[in-house]
Amino acid sequence: MTYQGDTLYQLQQIDLTLSQQQKRLQEIRHLLENNEAVQTAQAALTAAQADLKPRQTLVRDLELQSQAAKEKQAAAETRLYSGQVKNPRELQDMQNEIESLKRRLADLDEKLLEGMAAVEEKQTVLATAQATFDAVARQVEEKYRDLVEERVMIEARITRLQTDRSTLGANLTSESLRLYDTLKPQKANRPISLFTENTCSVCGIEQTALLAKEIRRRETLIKCRNCGRILVYMPK
Numbered sequence: 509m510t511y512q513g514d515t516l517y518q519l520q521q522i523d524l525t526l527s528q529q530q531k532r533l534q535e536i537r538h539l540l541e542n543n544e545a546v547q548t549a550q551a552a553l554t555a556a557q558a559d560l561k562p563r564q565t566l567v568r569d570l571e572l573q574s575q576a577a578k579e580k581q582a583a584a585e586t587r588l589y590s591g592q593v594k595n596p597r598e599l600q601d602m603q604n605e606i607e608s609l610k611r612r613l614a615d616l617d618e619k620l621l622e623g624m625a626a627v628e629e630k631q632t633v634l635a636t637a638q639a640t641f642d643a644v645a646r647q648v649e650e651k652y653r654d655l656v657e658e659r660v661m662i663e664a665r666i667t668r669l670q671t672d673r674s675t676l677g678a679n680l681t682s683e684s685l686r687l688y689d690t691l692k693p694q695k696a697n698r699p700i701s702l703f704t705e706n707t708c709s710v711c712g713i714e715q716t717a718l719l720a721k722e723i724r725r726r727e728t729l730i731k732c733r734n735c736g737r738i739l740v741y742m743p744k
């Protein structure tokens with residue numbers, strides 16, 4: 509059986525890249541699905557629209573009331589000055605009605621002015637909310653384009669890495685694979701460590717002369733005397 513150390517080390521490098529790419533893919537999916545900035549801008553826009561509508565309705569209603577009162581006043585005045593009504597009591601009633609209509613009109617006009625000012629104010633708020641929403645949507649669209657491109661690239665990369673992984677796996681004994689799989693979760697996903705200058709490159713501990721000799725022989729899998737990782741020596 510050929511020495512398995514190099515292949516195990518390559519397997520570890522693929523697995524590390526794979527998990528990094530999968531993590532980024534998760535992040536991208538999350539970003540694409542929940543965009544807080546758009547949601548906030550959309551909520552502000554909806555609120556501004558909801559705020560404006562009843563005020564516009566009120567103004568229209570006041571305009572109609574004002575119009576009706578004006579017509580009623582004009583009709584009463586026409587009748588009063590027509591000379592057709594002679595009864596003083598009836599004349600007095602008509603004058604009272606006209607006075608009352610004038611007061612009502614003045615009151616309506618005041619409310620109308622207030623209402624129109626409120627509409628104008630809410631229209632400004634709405635225009636600002638709309639502009640903010642448009643700007644955020646544009647930004648997100650650009651960002652999304654990049655993210656979607658990146659997602660496509662990462663998905664292709666992951667597929668390639670998985671193919672490489674199965675190719676490598678075919679060159680490993682089930683025993684080495686089992687050892688790798690057992691050590692992987694125990695050694696923070698790095699069960700294989702390079703052996704350089706008689707030292708384990710992960711934990712930094714120098715190995716005994718006897719162990720070093722065994723490792724350099726590249727025949728069997730030897731573990732670091734300190735951290736328990738498989739030490740792989742790669743001659744230059």
Ligand SMILES: [Zn+2]
Pocket residue numbers: 701708709710711712713732733734735736737
């Ligand atoms: Zn070590």
